[in-house]
Amino acid sequence: MNLTLKIWRQKNANDKGKMVDYQISDVSPDMSFLEMLDVLNEQLINKGDDPVAFDHDCREGICGMCSLYINGEAHGPDRGVTTCQLHMRMFNDGDTIYIEPFRASAFPVVKDLIVDRSAFDRIQHAGGFISVNTSGNTIDANAIPVEKHNADKAFEAATCIGCGACVATCKNSSAMLFVGAKVSQFALLPQGQVEATDRVLNMVKQMDEEGFGNCTNTGACEVECPKGISLENIARMNQEYLKASLKG
Amino acid sequence: MSGILNSSIGRKFAMALSAFFLMFFLLQHFVINLLSVISPETFNEVSYFMGNNPFVQFLLQPVLLIGVLFHFIMGFVLEIKNRKARQISYAKNNGGANSSWMSRNMIWSGGAILLFMIFHFNDFWVPEIVEKYVEGKSQLGKDFHHHVVEMFLDPLRVGVYVLAFVFLALHLLHGFDSAFQSVGANNKYTKGLKTFGKLYAILVPLGFVFIALYHHFFHIH
Numbered sequence: 001m002n003l004t005l006k007i008w009r010q011k012n013a014n015d016k017g018k019m020v021d022y023q024i025s026d027v028s029p030d031m032s033f034l035e036m037l038d039v040l041n042e043q044l045i046n047k048g049d050d051p052v053a054f055d056h057d058c059r060e061g062i063c064g065m066c067s068l069y070i071n072g073e074a075h076g077p078d079r080g081v082t083t084c085q086l087h088m089r090m091f092n093d094g095d096t097i098y099i100e101p102f103r104a105s106a107f108p109v110v111k112d113l114i115v116d117r118s119a120f121d122r123i124q125h126a127g128g129f130i131s132v133n134t135s136g137n138t139i140d141a142n143a144i145p146v147e148k149h150n151a152d153k154a155f156e157a158a159t160c161i162g163c164g165a166c167v168a169t170c171k172n173s174s175a176m177l178f179v180g181a182k183v184s185q186f187a188l189l190p191q192g193q194v195e196a197t198d199r200v201l202n203m204v205k206q207m208d209e210e211g212f213g214n215c216t217n218t219g220a221c222e223v224e225c226p227k228g229i230s231l232e233n234i235a236r237m238n239q240e241y242l243k244a245s246l247k248g
Numbered sequence: 249m250s251g252i253l254n255s256s257i258g259r260k261f262a263m264a265l266s267a268f269f270l271m272f273f274l275l276q277h278f279v280i281n282l283l284s285v286i287s288p289e290t291f292n293e294v295s296y297f298m299g300n301n302p303f304v305q306f307l308l309q310p311v312l313l314i315g316v317l318f319h320f321i322m323g324f325v326l327e328i329k330n331r332k333a334r335q336i337s338y339a340k341n342n343g344g345a346n347s348s349w350m351s352r353n354m355i356w357s358g359g360a361i362l363l364f365m366i367f368h369f370n371d372f373w374v375p376e377i378v379e380k381y382v383e384g385k386s387q388l389g390k391d392f393h394h395h396v397v398e399m400f401l402d403p404l405r406v407g408v409y410v411l412a413f414v415f416l417a418l419h420l421l422h423g424f425d426s427a428f429q430s431v432g433a434n435n436k437y438t439k440g441l442k443t444f445g446k447l448y449a450i451l452v453p454l455g456f457v458f459i460a461l462y463h464h465f466f467h468i469h
C-alpha cells in the first residue's frame with residue numbers, strides 16, 4: 001500500500017508544532033500501525049531527518065503506552081484495540097492518514113506524538129490503592145468471600161490500562177471513564193470499603209485539579225476505550241461520590 | 249457536602265437535578281396546553297389558577313425561574329471550562345464515529361432554546377406579569393384561550409415555535425438519559441429508561457407542535 005501521512009511534528013513542549021506530510025510506500029497490510037511508523041522512521045533516519053517520536057512499550061495491548069489520534073479517533077478506526085494492535089489492513093491503498101497526539105490541556109505534548117500522561121499517575125496516588133497491613137496477620141484475599149457478580153465487575157474495571165484514550169476522545173477532555181474504572185474496581189470489593197470515602201473524594205479532587213473537563217455523557221469514551229470499560233463505572237463513581245460527600 | 253458545586257461531579261449532579269425539574273415542568277406545561285385543544289373552558293380555569301394561586305406564583309414560579317437560569321448559566325460555564333480543557337483542537341476529528349450529534353451539540357440546541365425562551369416569555373409571560381402586577385388588573389374571567397388562538401394566527405410565530413421544538417427534541421434526546429446517568433443510574437432498568445426517554449423526547453415536543461399547528465389552522469374561538 002502507498003499512503004500519505006499527515007503527522008504532528010513538535011520539537012519540544014514549547015515549540016508551536018505543525019502537521020507535516022510524508023509519503024510512505026510498500027506498506028504491508030499485515031504490519032501493525034506502529035511497525036508502519038518504524039518503517040517511516042528508518043527512512044527518516046537514513047535521510048538524516050529527525051524520526052517521529054511516539055510512545056510504545058509492550059506492543060501487545062496491555063501497557064497502555066501507545067497512544068495516537070488516528071484519522072480523528074483515539075487508537076484509530078478499529079474497536080477494542082490499542083494502536084499497537086491496529087493493523088494496516090484497516091486502511092486502503094492511497095489513503096491519507098492523520099496522526100496526532102492525544103489532545104488535552106492535562107496531557108501536554110512532550111515531543112511530536114508523545115504526551116505527558118502523568119496526571120493519571122497523580123490521580124492514582126491520590127487514592128487509587130488499598131492500604132494493606134503487612135504486619136504478618138494479613139488475611140489472604142482468597143479467604144474473603146466476594147459475590148461473583150461484583151468480582152466480575154471489579155475485574156472488568158481493573159482491566160483499564162490507563163492509556164488516556166477516553167480523555168483524548170472526549171469532546172470535553174474528561175477523565176471520568178478512567179477515574180470511574182479506578183474507583184469502581186475497589187468500590188466493588190470488600191477490601192476497598194475501608195478507604196472508600198477518602199478515595200473517591202481525593203481522586204475526583206485531583207482529577208479536577210489536573211484540568212480535565214466536565215463529563216457530559218456523550219459516551220464516546222466507552223466506544224473508543226480499548227478495554228471496553230463501561231459507562232456504568234462513571235455512574236458508580238457518581239454514586240460513590242455523592243455518598244462520600246454526604247458523609248464527609 | 250461543602251463546595252459540591254466546585255467539583256466536576258457535583259456540577260454534574262446539579263445539572264441533572266435541574267434537568268429533572270425542567271423535564272417535569274415541561275410535562276406539566278404540555279398537559280395544560282393540551283387542555284386548550286380539548287376544552288377551552290378548563291384551559292381558562294387552569295390558566296387562571298396557575299396565574300393567581302399564591303403558592304404557584306410566589307413559590308413554584310420563582311423556583312422554576314431559578315431552575316431555568318441555573319441550567320442555562322451552568323451549561324455555559326461548563327462549555328467554557330470544557331473548551332479550556334483542550335486548547336489545541338484536532339486537525340481531524342471524527343466525532344460521529346463514537347457519539348451522537350445530539351450529545352456533542354447540547355450547547356447549540358440549548359442556546360437555541362434560550363433564544364426561544366426569550367421570545368416565548370415576551371409573548372406570554374411578560375405581558376401577563378405587567379397586566380397583573382404593574383397595571384394591577386384582575387384576571388378574573390379572562391379568556392386566556394382567545395389570547396393563545398390569536399397569537400398562533402401569525403404563521404411566522406408558529407414557524408419559530410415549531411423550530412424551537414425541534415431543538416428541544418434534539419436536546420432531550422441526549423439530555424433525558426444523560427440526567428439519569430449523571431445521578432448514577434446505570435443498571436438493569438437503564439434500557440427501559442432509555443426507550444422511555446426517547447419517547448418523551450420525541451412525543452412531548454411533537455405534542456407542543458401539534459397544539460401550535462392546531463390553533464393556527466383551526467383557530468376555534
Ligand code: SF4
Pocket residue numbers: 159160161162163164165166167177178181224225226227228229
Ligand atoms: S478507561 Fe479505557 S480508554 Fe480510559 S484509560 Fe482506561 S483503558 Fe484507556
Ligand code: FES
Pocket residue numbers: 055056057058059060061062063064065066082083084085
Ligand atoms: S504499546 Fe503497550 S498497549 Fe500499545
